[in-house]
Amino acid sequence: MGDAIDIRGVRKTFGSKVAVAGLDLVIPEGSLYAFIGPNGAGKTTTIRMIMSIIFPDAGELTVLGRRSAVESKDRIGYLPEERGLYRKMRVGGFLNFMGRLKGIDAGALDRAVREWLGRVGLGDVYGKKCEELSKGMQQKVQFISAVIHKPDLIILDEPFSGLDPVNRRLLRQLIEEEHAAGRTVIFSTHAMFEAEQLCDRVFMIHKGEKVLDDPLSTVWERYDPRTIVVEPAGHLSGVDLAPLQRLAGVERVDRGGTGIEVTVREGADQSEVLGEVARAVRAVKVELKRPSLEDIFIQLVGEDAEPADREAAGQGSGVGAGAERSVSVG
Amino acid sequence: MGKTLIIAWREFIATIATKGFVLGIVLPPVLIAGVMVLMPRLMSKAAPKIEGEIVVIDRSGRVGERMKQSFTPEAIAASMAAAAVRQGAVPDGGAGLPPVDAASGVTMRLLDPGSDVDAERSKVLVATGGGKGGGADSRLAVVVIPADVVEAGAGAAGGGGTPAVVEVLHAPKLDFRWIEHINRAVGRAVVDTRLSEGGLDAAKIRGLMAPPMMQALAVTKEGDVRTNEATKLLLPGAFMLLLWISVFTAGQYLLTSTIEEKSSRVMEVILSAASPMQVLSGKIVGQAAVGMLILGSYAAAGLAGLVSYSMLGLIDPTNLVYLVVYFLIAFASIACLFAAVGSAVSDMREAQSLIGPLMIVVMIPMMLWFPILHNPNSVFAQVCSFVPPISPFIMVLRLAGSEPVPVWQIPASMIFGVVTVVVLAWAAAKIFRIGILMYGKPPDFRTLIKWVRMA
Numbered sequence: 001m002g003d004a005i006d007i008r009g010v011r012k013t014f015g016s017k018v019a020v021a022g023l024d025l026v027i028p029e030g031s032l033y034a035f036i037g038p039n040g041a042g043k044t045t046t047i048r049m050i051m052s053i054i055f056p057d058a059g060e061l062t063v064l065g066r067r068s069a070v071e072s073k074d075r076i077g078y079l080p081e082e083r084g085l086y087r088k089m090r091v092g093g094f095l096n097f098m099g100r101l102k103g104i105d106a107g108a109l110d111r112a113v114r115e116w117l118g119r120v121g122l123g124d125v126y127g128k129k130c131e132e133l134s135k136g137m138q139q140k141v142q143f144i145s146a147v148i149h150k151p152d153l154i155i156l157d158e159p160f161s162g163l164d165p166v167n168r169r170l171l172r173q174l175i176e177e178e179h180a181a182g183r184t185v186i187f188s189t190h191a192m193f194e195a196e197q198l199c200d201r202v203f204m205i206h207k208g209e210k211v212l213d214d215p216l217s218t219v220w221e222r223y224d225p226r227t228i229v230v231e232p233a234g235h236l237s238g239v240d241l242a243p244l245q246r247l248a249g250v251e252r253v254d255r256g257g258t259g260i261e262v263t264v265r266e267g268a269d270q271s272e273v274l275g276e277v278a279r280a281v282r283a284v285k286v287e288l289k290r291p292s293l294e295d296i297f298i299q300l301v302g303e304d305a306e307p308a309d310r311e312a313a314g315q316g317s318g319v320g321a322g323a324e325r326s327v328s329v330g
Numbered sequence: 331m332g333k334t335l336i337i338a339w340r341e342f343i344a345t346i347a348t349k350g351f352v353l354g355i356v357l358p359p360v361l362i363a364g365v366m367v368l369m370p371r372l373m374s375k376a377a378p379k380i381e382g383e384i385v386v387i388d389r390s391g392r393v394g395e396r397m398k399q400s401f402t403p404e405a406i407a408a409s410m411a412a413a414a415v416r417q418g419a420v421p422d423g424g425a426g427l428p429p430v431d432a433a434s435g436v437t438m439r440l441l442d443p444g445s446d447v448d449a450e451r452s453k454v455l456v457a458t459g460g461g462k463g464g465g466a467d468s469r470l471a472v473v474v475i476p477a478d479v480v481e482a483g484a485g486a487a488g489g490g491g492t493p494a495v496v497e498v499l500h501a502p503k504l505d506f507r508w509i510e511h512i513n514r515a516v517g518r519a520v521v522d523t524r525l526s527e528g529g530l531d532a533a534k535i536r537g538l539m540a541p542p543m544m545q546a547l548a549v550t551k552e553g554d555v556r557t558n559e560a561t562k563l564l565l566p567g568a569f570m571l572l573l574w575i576s577v578f579t580a581g582q583y584l585l586t587s588t589i590e591e592k593s594s595r596v597m598e599v600i601l602s603a604a605s606p607m608q609v610l611s612g613k614i615v616g617q618a619a620v621g622m623l624i625l626g627s628y629a630a631a632g633l634a635g636l637v638s639y640s641m642l643g644l645i646d647p648t649n650l651v652y653l654v655v656y657f658l659i660a661f662a663s664i665a666c667l668f669a670a671v672g673s674a675v676s677d678m679r680e681a682q683s684l685i686g687p688l689m690i691v692v693m694i695p696m697m698l699w700f701p702i703l704h705n706p707n708s709v710f711a712q713v714c715s716f717v718p719p720i721s722p723f724i725m726v727l728r729l730a731g732s733e734p735v736p737v738w739q740i741p742a743s744m745i746f747g748v749v750t751v752v753v754l755a756w757a758a759a760k761i762f763r764i765g766i767l768m769y770g771k772p773p774d775f776r777t778l779i780k781w782v783r784m785a
Contacts (some may be wrong), residue, residue: 051601051602052605053598053602053767054767064338068603073603073604078604080599081594082598084594084596084598084599085594085599086344086594086596097336098603101333101336101337101604142599145599
């Protein structure tokens with residue numbers, strides 16, 4: 001397996017603003033890569049440079065082995081951040097048009113369009129005008145236009161924004177299917193919990209600079225879980241925190257909204273501390289909580305993260321979508 | 331090339347397959363053509379077939395009998411045919427006129443010289459239909475010839491004195507051609523009477539005095555064609571107007587669609603599948619086809635009209651070829667400018683501020699149509715023939731005019747036009763590439779120039 005994308009020292013500025021600063025990034029073929037970072041971090045600019053929609057001021061970039069995505073556009077599927085359809089065009093006509101632009105044979109194209117529409121639950125909108133569709137439907141139509149030609153590389157810029165939970169799940173499933181079919185998938189999001197759920201590799205960017213670029217498994221290894229969450233058997237307010245604070249290996253104990261968070265001291269064995277905590281309080285659940293990408297982002301950018309960044313990074317986290325990766329210990 | 335054509339086809343279909351285009355652009359020339367083809371066939375070339383009588387009260391008692399010669403069916407038909415030829419309603423020879431018996435429903439009756447005019451006049455008033463054919467006894471007109479009609483105004487030296495007034499009291503709706511016929515009949519009878527009473531042979535003199543019929547014919551490859559001044563002036567103007575309408579209508583569509591694609595963000599989707607140059611060229615080719623359709627529709631309407639009036643020979647087929655060539659040059663130039671502006675702005679209001687100065691320049695051919703046409707080889711006209719982007723419009727105007735354009739200026743202006751298009755396309759591609767994904771404050775001219783230099 002080679003590399004789908006190879007970026008070396010790429011820099012892009014808009015006037016005095018540095019959008020991307022000396023970026024190095026290698027994306028192996030077949031990976032499912034998440035570009036994460038707050039709004040304005042440089043994700044979309046990077047993606048647009050990959051797509052040769054805009055061009056870097058400096059540095060080199062190869063896409064699917066070519067010097068420019070223009071040379072391999074038919075092998076790339078792209079869902080831009082800004083959603084756009086021809087409002088007056090019919091859905092079937094639009095997808096056929098995009099398919100033809102992507103080089104699909106006209107004979108097989110219409111059948112593929114109808115199949116895809118059925119697959120995403122839009123079988124009855126073929127003859128409707130794009131402007132008649134809801135925003136979520138339009139987004140699904142755009143997703144189809146990005147993948148209908150079975151590209152080797154799929155780039156999705158904020159694919160989940162504006163979707164309801166049901167469609168978000170559907171889209172996740174479709175992305176996983178494309179990845180399972182051996183395609184390289186890159187998606188950007190500022191909602192980091194989406195990345196946690198889906199990707200196998202993560203690239204984090206902040207103010208145009210790369211702050212993280214690793215397989216997710218490596219990230220979890222590197223950022224050991226150091227928070228133990230305790231759900232007490234009785235009322236939270238009735239729990240005495242002093243025994244927990246006295247435990248060796250415990251750095252801090254905080255009372256949260258529904259439980260107690262115990263921060264493990266650096267260097268201490270989390271498993272040992274977990275056992276001691278379980279013995280120290282009567283609890284229905286004690287678990288080791290993995291740091292979220294949001295936590296990692298905050299940790300990486302530290303004081304540099306502006307309130308807006310923090311808000312954006314954490315958008316949607318913990319909303320029942322499985323933002324936390326927990327290790328249940330009983 | 332494939333993607334360019336796919337984009338061009340979508341652009342073409344998206345533009346023409348709208349009610350607005352069909353109703354506003356295609357239907358008018360079709361209607362115009364229909365009217366121009368049908369009108370000559372619907373229009374009556376002779377006086378309408380009517381029935382009734384014209385009565386004559388000849389106080390002189392010397393003219394009335396002679397008038398009867400003008401009211402035989404053959405005389406009426408010949409008079410009407412001559413009038414139709416004079417008016418240009420039918421070709422020489424009266425082809426297409428109704429047969430002679432079509433005019434045979436009108437009779438002339440000579441009344442007693444002392445008849446009461448008021449009594450006869452009242453019969454005209456009560457005549458059914460006011461002269462529209464209420465029956466053979468309908469009174470169409472009363473002609474009152476004064477007693478001194480032969481002598482008055484006919485001095486021995488060939489004129490002088492006040493001519494007598496012959497009253498023709500006619501039904502209000504009597505066709506003007508019949509009134510003219512009565513006038514001619516009275517005049518001819520009076521003159522003939524004077525000649526006869528002077529001992530001269532009226533028929534012989536009339537024969538001697540009859541001038542030849544004049545006919546101006548333009549010599550064309552298709553044969554000699556009757557012309558008139560109005561046609562000479564209008565035809566070149568029509569050519570230029572045709573070019574102007576097709577170029578700017580399609581150009582406007584290009585501008586609007588570019589702005590719409592940019593503001594609706596669909597452009598980025600398209601750019602993920604095609605390069606900016608493919609998108610730009612596809613849009614220009616698509617709208618060029620739209621312009622050609624408009625040009626073809628209006629040109630076909632015009633040609634149908636000329637065929638209908640047997641004036642097709644006025645069109646030199648070479649001019650039609652020039653029209654297409656200059657259309658392509660003019661449209662490509664304007665399209666590059668409009669596409670560049672469309673890609674740089676976010677709405678029409680912003681576009682107007684950039685296009686306004688350009689529109690003033692391209693209005694020059696419209697404003698100076700007559701001066702250029704009257705003197706198509708003036709220094710001004712020749713200079714304008716090499717000023718982009720108005721050069722194609724001026725050349726079409728000059729080429730369709732009556733004065734020959736120096737031959738070298740035709741290829742020279744075309745080469746100059748193509749070079750202009752290449753330069754504009756180069757600049758437009760650079761602006762398009764940057765502008766199409768640029769949002770926010772609209773650029774000014776300085777910014778556009780900067781984009782051209784930096785891209």
